[in-house]
Amino acid sequence: MAEHHLDWHDSVERTASKLCPAVGVIGAGSYGTALAIHCARAGHPTVIWCRSQEVADEINTQHTNSRRLPGHSCPKKLRATTDLAGMVRASTLLLLAVPSAHIASTAQRCVEHLPPDAVLVCCAKGITTDTLQTMEELLLEVVPRPQHCQLAYLSGPSFAAEVAAGMPTGLTIAAREESVAKQVQRWLSAANLRCYRTTDVVGLEFGGALKNVIAIACGMADGKGYGANGRAMIITRGLHEMTRLAVAKGANPMTLGGLGGMGDLILTCTGDASRNRTLGYRLGCGESMASILEGMHGAVAEGVATTRAAKLLADSLGLAVPIISGLYTILYEDADIDDVVRGLLCLPLTSELDARMFSYEPDKEASSQQQPQQQAAYGCGV
Numbered sequence: 209m210a211e212h213h214l215d216w217h218d219s220v221e222r223t224a225s226k227l228c229p230a231v232g233v234i235g236a237g238s239y240g241t242a243l244a245i246h247c248a249r250a251g252h253p254t255v256i257w258c259r260s261q262e263v264a265d266e267i268n269t270q271h272t273n274s275r276r277l278p279g280h281s282c283p284k285k286l287r288a289t290t291d292l293a294g295m296v297r298a299s300t301l302l303l304l305a306v307p308s309a310h311i312a313s314t315a316q317r318c319v320e321h322l323p324p325d326a327v328l329v330c331c332a333k334g335i336t337t338d339t340l341q342t343m344e345e346l347l348l349e350v351v352p353r354p355q356h357c358q359l360a361y362l363s364g365p366s367f368a369a370e371v372a373a374g375m376p377t378g379l380t381i382a383a384r385e386e387s388v389a390k391q392v393q394r395w396l397s398a399a400n401l402r403c404y405r406t407t408d409v410v411g412l413e414f415g416g417a418l419k420n421v422i423a424i425a426c427g428m429a430d431g432k433g434y435g436a437n438g439r440a441m442i443i444t445r446g447l448h449e450m451t452r453l454a455v456a457k458g459a460n461p462m463t464l465g466g467l468g469g470m471g472d473l474i475l476t477c478t479g480d481a482s483r484n485r486t487l488g489y490r491l492g493c494g495e496s497m498a499s500i501l502e503g504m505h506g507a508v509a510e511g512v513a514t515t516r517a518a519k520l521l522a523d524s525l526g527l528a529v530p531i532i533s534g535l536y537t538i539l540y541e542d543a544d545i546d547d548v549v550r551g552l553l554c555l556p557l558t559s560e561l562d563a564r565m566f567s568y569e570p571d572k573e574a575s576s577q578q579q580p581q582q583q584a585a586y587g588c589g590v
């Protein structure tokens with residue numbers, strides 16, 4: 209991919225105060241590598257932690273990460289290490305960019321080395337499958353109390369390859385403390401990458417996690433050849449389900465209309481570079497999950513596990529999320545895609561405008577109007 213990064217002097221005036229003293233990127237998957245390239249290019253002294261010595265050596269000597277980010281080169285000043293503790297101790301801004309399944313164990317390894325004034329920014333998009341926790345809920349258990357206000361979350365529409373290529377990108381940073389979000393926003397923003405900020409951590413996290421689920425459904429519909437109308441319906445009604453779940457957990461519904469919600473949903477549902485969309489597409493074409501995962505060589509499609517977590521969470525909250533529940537039956541109960549779609553299309557007819565997008569209300573009444581087999585498959589009609 210060609211490099212498109214804009215000159216710093218074009219539109220963003222770089223001052224010493226916007227430079228972070230030391231950035232540590234935890235994880236050398238495609239996203240961690242792309243963020244490290246971005247930070248190094250922005251002028252921050254940047255180190256990336258790799259689990260494998262081989263990957264660290266390649267970044268330090270060849271200035272590439274050919275396995276996770278083929279076709280891109282890293283700035284020569286980007287340094288890679290396998291010494292996690294040493295890197296964490298020396299960092300002011302830490303970007304935690306491992307898949308959500310490894311966030312808790314990786315954060316645990318960092319905790320005793322975290323400088324008191326460091327900000328730890330979680331960049332993963334997922335919900336845990338066992339405890340149904342967001343990354344914030346996980347990290348609040350792992351990171352000791354005095355450091356709580358130093359946690360932040362990064363999300364938004366951003367394919368790693370485009371970030372690495374310096375293409376124009378918009379992201380959102382969330383932190384409970386606005387001052388923390390503001391500091392991270394200033395550090396990460398650049399001529400080609402514009403960060404917004406919010407204190408709605410829950411909304412940002414649910415947007416990032418749930419868009420992967422809807423992207424699998426969208427890809428599947430495209431693989432099946434259901435057409436552009438069907439894709440638009442899945443994106444729009446998928447956003448409705450995402451919003452209801454997020455609101456039930458305390459989010460501001462407007463956040464789901466932002467970069468971390470609708471923005472990332474559009475990107476992931478329509479961009480062919482999406483691993484979640486591609487996985488769904490290939491399932492829709494009839495390929496088996498095992499064969500698709502094997503071909504991904506360890507790259508993560510978070511939406512598979514998140515589909516299960518979101519379905520269980522919706523059940524526990526008494527919420528009907530028909531698209532998510534329908535996808536769950538396909539991925540986990542071997543349901544037939546056409547049967548699920550037929551079931552979705554004949555759910556009870558409802559009004560499109562739904563006050564339940566703005567305040568949490570379980571769907572008990574609606575479920576009593578439904579056919580038993582529909583209730584079993586999808587919950588109630590929405």
Ligand SMILES: NC(=O)c1ccc[n+]([C@@H]2O[C@H](COP(=O)([O-])OP(=O)(O)OC[C@H]3O[C@@H](n4cnc5c(N)ncnc54)[C@H](O)[C@@H]3O)[C@@H](O)[C@H]2O)c1
Pocket residue numbers: 235236237238239240259276305306307308310314331332333334366367368369506507508509510
């Ligand atoms: N790739 C993107 O375009 C992109 C964009 C935005 C957000 N994200 C999010 O970033 C997170 C990381 O995804 P990615 O795309 O960088 O990963 P990836 O698919 O490129 O690679 C997975 C990585 O997980 C690492 N890993 C495996 N087991 C591990 C363990 N036990 N501990 C720590 N790391 C382990 C592997 O070394 C590998 O580098 C995900 O939550 C993803 O949704 C990715």
Ligand SMILES: O=P(O)(O)OC[C@H](O)CO
Pocket residue numbers: 333364365366367368420423472475476481482483484485508509510
């Ligand atoms: O490739 P995906 O589907 O994991 O999506 C990557 C990012 O989350 C897009 O913002």
